[in-house]
Amino acid sequence: MMSRRVEFCIWSGNFVIRMLLLLLLLLPYDEVYGMPSINCSIKDDPFPIPHNFYQPGNLSIGMIANQVGFINNPPSFMQHPTHLTIDEPMSVTKNYQHILALAFAAKELNKDPNLIPNITLGFYILNCYHLGRMTFKAPLSLLSGQRKLVPNFSCNELKKSIAVIGGLLPETSSNLATILNIYKTPQVSYKHGATEMSQIKNFPSLYQMVPSEAYQYKGVVHLLHHFRWTWIGLLAMDDDRGNQFLQTIVPILTENSICSAFTFKLPKATYMEEVVEEMTVKLSERYQYLMDRKTNVLFLYGEPPVVTYLRIIFTKVVFTSLTPLSKVWIISSHWDFESLALQNILDMETLHGTLSFTVHSNQLPGFQEFLQTIRPFWAEGDGFIQIFWEQAFGCSLKHKQEDVEEICTGEEKLESLPGTSFEMHMTGYSYNVYNAVYAAAHALHNINIHGSKHRRLAKVGRLDVQNIQPWQLHHCLKRTLFNNSAGESVRFDKNRELVTVFDLTNWLIFPNGSFARVKVGRLDPFAPSDNQLTLNDDRIVWHRGFKEMLPVSVCNDQCQPGYSKTKREGEKFCCYDCTPCPEGMISEQKDMDNCFQCPEDQYASKERDRCLPKVLSFLSYNExxxxxxxxxxxxxxxxxxxxxxxxxxxxxxxxxxxxxxxxxxxxxxxxxxxxxxxxxxxxxxxxxxxxxxxxxxxxxxxxxxxxxxxxxxxxxxxxxxxxxxxxxxxxxxxxxxxxxxxxxxxxxxxxxxxxxxxxxxxxxxxxxxxxxxxxxxxxxxxxxxxxxxxxxxxxxxxxxxxxxxxxxxxxxxxxxxxxxxxxxxxxxxxxxxxxxxxxxxxxxxxxxxxxxxxxxxxxxxxxxxxxxxxxxxxxxxxxxxxxxxxxxxxxxxxx
CATH class of the missing domain: 1.20.1070.10 (Rhodopsin 7-helix transmembrane proteins)
Structure with missing residues (x-):
């Protein structure tokens, strides 16, 4: 009886699914691959995303932001999950510049009579709160229209997004790609996504404004070779992303004669109780790895949560008997100095002298002047400005309350904020957002100028704005090539990744908590292999613990010229003994694997570190x-x-x-x-x-x-x-x-x-x-x-x-x-x-x-x-x- 019931349930389920699919097929479509249109008399979304920014226009560009978040308590299954979230949201104030970069680009485009003329470009920005369920809801809201959430349907009178920019975190980018790929909507990620080059085919709608991580790894190898660092520690979050990083980087380092002294996995503490437990119980045990004296260089796969976790560790060390770290930190381009309001008290000086491959940026004309005009009510519809302003300046825009000491005047200036809260110079990710908006605009412009079999033409020959579909942008977006207002070229390669360079940045942390970033090098993935990394060694400032000396990070002292490396049994190949070269052989450089013979017309010096020219010997009248x-x-x-x-x-x-x-x-x-x-x-x-x-x-x-x-x-x-x-x-x-x-x-x-x-x-x-x-x-x-x-x-x-x-x-x-x-x-x-x-x-x-x-x-x-x-x-x-x-x-x- 039970088996028959199960079979009946399965049959009933399949029948219902088939009927729903048939109903969808009978509904009218705007265009091929478009979403079916319906009467939009339905009510607004009963649970809208509270933090959003909408600006109307003929066409709209969507963006998924990562500025506001919540700290969750662990589920107890005793109350509804919505009640487990702390009411007060926390703003990553530095990320607000990404939103402003989009607004600045839209403002410029709407004033430009040559690019997409007679078209007003709007935007719709939604926050995803670092939560998977909110990340999935945000793109569906963008595709349905403002304040409407009708999955698989589009309200024609409401402007849906023809392209989506985001997200900042890999999980966000991956979740967005899963949804947007279904509807063939272009997604331009302004930070590294969760996809690798081998997975590009699975996400044909994804474009990345940052080159592949593989180029960064090559840059790290060049950097380690430049300073002869062969014994380094690896740090990453203990999750799929971190494990994938470790599985990728270790073989690359090994192939280039570099060893990982240890791999330090930082726990992914989702809830505050887990963070407290890690800090109090497991800190001493984990911290000993980082204290290894031989390992003076640490390569951190720098997702923002990882750096936050480390800063908590460094702050905890100040109040314990543990010795503060004096290391050279090499951090991937995912990382930037950013602080939630409560993180401003966390230690930062341990990261002084950090080297990171940052996303290349340039200063755009008029951007700083635009930032100077920002005030709490600068634009109607900006749902991010209030929480940003209050937490950045430590005041309240509301009426005076008991727990608020200061009321915001509204005349506070962004340039007065420390760099951890907000930067007046355009950051790399804001620069990517700006270029992403212009890439979409140029794709629209090319459709309008050159025409396409997939679009309709109005009688006057201009683009029929009401009928443009997101999937139509792909053909032109892949072939995008233009110079931005800073004079730099923007284009995608065959893997739909931006063709650009990385800046090697030296981060200087000052005792008052402020910081400065100094460009000390450049990684050009498209230069010849030997010249991809250019460095200005004299500009690099090391951690104060090295006393202005070049740090050394090797398993043992280097073998001097005249000696060769001999492997130690049972240890990694970076740990070795130094053996004198045999008679007649030399090694002229440090840390040579083997000694070699001199040419026939030369001979080995007494120290066996160089070849000397042989003199002609014969019995002469001069002796x-x-x-x-x-x-x-x-x-x-x-x-x-x-x-x-x-x-x-x-x-x-x-x-x-x-x-x-x-x-x-x-x-x-x-x-x-x-x-x-x-x-x-x-x-x-x-x-x-x-x-x-x-x-x-x-x-x-x-x-x-x-x-x-x-x-x-x-x-x-x-x-x-x-x-x-x-x-x-x-x-x-x-x-x-x-x-x-x-x-x-x-x-x-x-x-x-x-x-x-x-x-x-x-x-x-x-x-x-x-x-x-x-x-x-x-x-x-x-x-x-x-x-x-x-x-x-x-x-x-x-x-x-x-x-x-x-x-x-x-x-x-x-x-x-x-x-x-x-x-x-x-x-x-x-x-x-x-x-x-x-x-x-x-x-x-x-x-x-x-x-x-x-x-x-x-x-x-x-x-x-x-x-x-x-x-x-x-x-x-x-x-x-x-x-x-x-x-x-x-x-x-x-x-």
């Missing part, structure tokens, strides 16, 4: 070592020339004749060249000098060693030829010695030629061997050929040494073998020690080792072979005669 070696080379060459001169001068003496003059001259000349060859190694290596170094060294030394070998063989053959019947006499002479010298040298020439043809030496730059130096040297081309030359010289030297060693005891008259033995011993010792020494050095010191080996081995040959002979020739000439030679020969035979 002491190069000069010393060049001096030694020339000195030994001159000594050898002197020895050659001695031998030439005394060429007819027995001693010189007995030692094969030709071989002696060849050996001395080759030694002169050997001593001079190191000069090729000093100086900047070149294409010619590199091959010449090795070829000269190999060939000249081969000649010298071949000459020594020939002298050794000649000594042995000479001794053997003295024996009776010896046939060795035929080998004694120039033919054998020349053959030994030529053949020994020719083989080396062949090796050098092969080297030159296959892989010749060439100048090269070594970037890596030494820190701080680019080694300019001669690359051997073929190391094998280089050591083959050395090996061939070593082979001839060993043969000379062995032959001379066995001939060292021959008679002195003929014996050079003893001196040759010593010379070859020195020669071989030098070049054997050369190889490990050469391989263990780098750069120009390899050249030094090679030069030293050349000089040492050449000096060994010169000293061991020719020093004894020069001693006899120069110092003991008496021994250099035939008699002495014969006597020494006989003595040797007797021995």
């Amino acid at each position: 002491d070592l190069g000069i010393t070696l060049a001096f030694l080379s020339c000195s030994f060459a001159l000594i050898t020339v002197a020895v050659l001169g001695i031998f030439i001068k005394h060429q007819n003496t027995p001693l010189v004749k007995a030692n094969n003059q030709d071989l002696t001259y060849i050996l001395l000349i080759s030694l002169i060249l050997c001593f001079l060859s190191p000069l090729l190694y000093i100086g900047h290596p070149g294409i010619v000098s590199c091959p010449l170094q090795q070829m000269t060294f190999g060939i000249i030394f081969s000649v010298a060693v071949s000459s020594v070998l020939a002298k050794t063989i000649n000594v042995v053959l000479a001794f053997m030829a003295t024996k009776p019947g010896s046939r060795m006499r035929i080998w004694i002479g120039k033919r054998l010695t020349n053959m030994v010298v030529l053949s020994g040298s020719f083989i080396q020439v062949v090796i050098c030629t092969v080297w030159l043809c296959t892989a010749p030496p060439f100048p090269d730059v070594d970037m890596k061997s030494l820190t701080g130096e680019m080694l300019v040297d001669c690359n051997k081309g073929s190391v094998v050929m280089f050591y083959l030359i050395l090996g061939y010289m070593a082979l001839m030297a060993m043969i000379s040494f062995i032959v001379a060693y066995f001939a060292r005891k021959l008679p002195d008259t003929f014996n050079e073998a003893k001196f040759i033995t010593f010379s070859m011993l020195v020669f071989c010792s030098v070049w054997i020690s050369f190889i490990p020494t050469y391989l263990s050095t780098k750069g120009k010191y390899m050249v030094v080792v090679e030069i030293f080996s050349i000089l040492a081995s050449s000096a060994g040959l010169l000293g061991c072979i020719f020093a004894p002979k020069c001693y006899i020739i120069v110092l003991k000439p008496q021994l250099n005669n035939q008699g002495q030679i014969m006597w020494r020969s006989k003595s040797s035979r007797i021995d």
